[in-house]
Amino acid sequence: MKIGVLSVQGAVTEHIRHLERCSVNAVAVKNRESLKSVSGLVIPGGESTTIGKLIETFGLADLIRERNRQGSLAVFGTCAGMVLLAKNIIDGCKGQPKLGLMDITVKRNAFGRQRESFETELDFKTLNTPLTAVFIRAPIIKNPGAEVETLAEIPEGIVAARQGSLLTTSFHPELTEDLRVHQFFINICREL
Numbered sequence: 001m002k003i004g005v006l007s008v009q010g011a012v013t014e015h016i017r018h019l020e021r022c023s024v025n026a027v028a029v030k031n032r033e034s035l036k037s038v039s040g041l042v043i044p045g046g047e048s049t050t051i052g053k054l055i056e057t058f059g060l061a062d063l064i065r066e067r068n069r070q071g072s073l074a075v076f077g078t079c080a081g082m083v084l085l086a087k088n089i090i091d092g093c094k095g096q097p098k099l100g101l102m103d104i105t106v107k108r109n110a111f112g113r114q115r116e117s118f119e120t121e122l123d124f125k126t127l128n129t130p131l132t133a134v135f136i137r138a139p140i141i142k143n144p145g146a147e148v149e150t151l152a153e154i155p156e157g158i159v160a161a162r163q164g165s166l167l168t169t170s171f172h173p174e175l176t177e178d179l180r181v182h183q184f185f186i187n188i189c190r191e192l
Contacts (some may be wrong), residue, residue: 003189004029004038008054010046010080014122014174018182035063040074040189043081045136045172048108052084052097061099068101074165074192075101076185082139082168083108090142102166103145108154110140110170122171124160125151131178133159133171140170165192 005015007028019026019042029035038123041064043051055061067073077085081093084099086106092098111118122133133152141158144150152160152169159170160181173181 001025001040001189002027002038002188003040003042004034005044006051006055006060006070007044008058009051010044011078011174012044013111013171014178015042015044015078015182018174018179019186022179022183022186024186028061030058032059032063035060035067036061038073038074039192041186042185043075043077044174045079045081048080048083048098049093049096052099053082055099056097062099065099065101068165071165071192072169074185074189075099076167076169076188077102078169078172078174079136079138082106082141082170085147085166085168088143100118102161102163102168103142103148104141104161104163104168106139107142108139111135111138120154122152122154122159125149126184127180131173131180132176133169133173134175135159135171138170141168142185162188165189 013071085102088105090146
């Protein structure tokens with residue numbers, strides 16, 4: 001199995017390292033050809049507006065949408081990736097680029113600026129024990145659709161969810177040594 005990490009901005013190396021530690025072939029996705037070769041795609045954290053504009057410019061956005069809707073591409077968005085996957089963005093800029101694949105509404109930077117970043121122990125529905133979750137200028141899910149399964153939440157709201165072959169987290173699982181969220185995504189890719 002080959003899983004790609006969108007390589008236009010963000011924590012690309014960290015995601016590739018985690019996927020490789022889970023014994024899958026992980027590649028950086030920078031163009032349409034590399035996107036066509038993968039079963040799953042991780043959209044890392046970064047700046048959602050910048051990533052959105054770059055995937056439009058590079059001709060990747062339509063191919064991501066098309067392959068996901070056809071059932072040939074699972075997508076995992078972390079932090080900024082969550083914003084890109086959302087159908088609705090509460091506080092996006094005018095013309096905010098998005099993939100709009102997941103039936104969620106997202107509030108960007110829900111916890112404030114960089115200095116309000118934090119770590120917490122988090123119960124994740126499919127895991128037997130809590131994981132350490134790193135939140136950096138994180139979004140939060142509001143109003144999930146009927147097909148969206150909540151996987152983790154904190155008092156402020158939902159921070160992890162799944163809808164079919166789409167997985168999203170507000171936090172950065174690539175910044176800890178815990179591989180379980182990446183392994184969960186690999187299992188989603190195997191279901192395709």
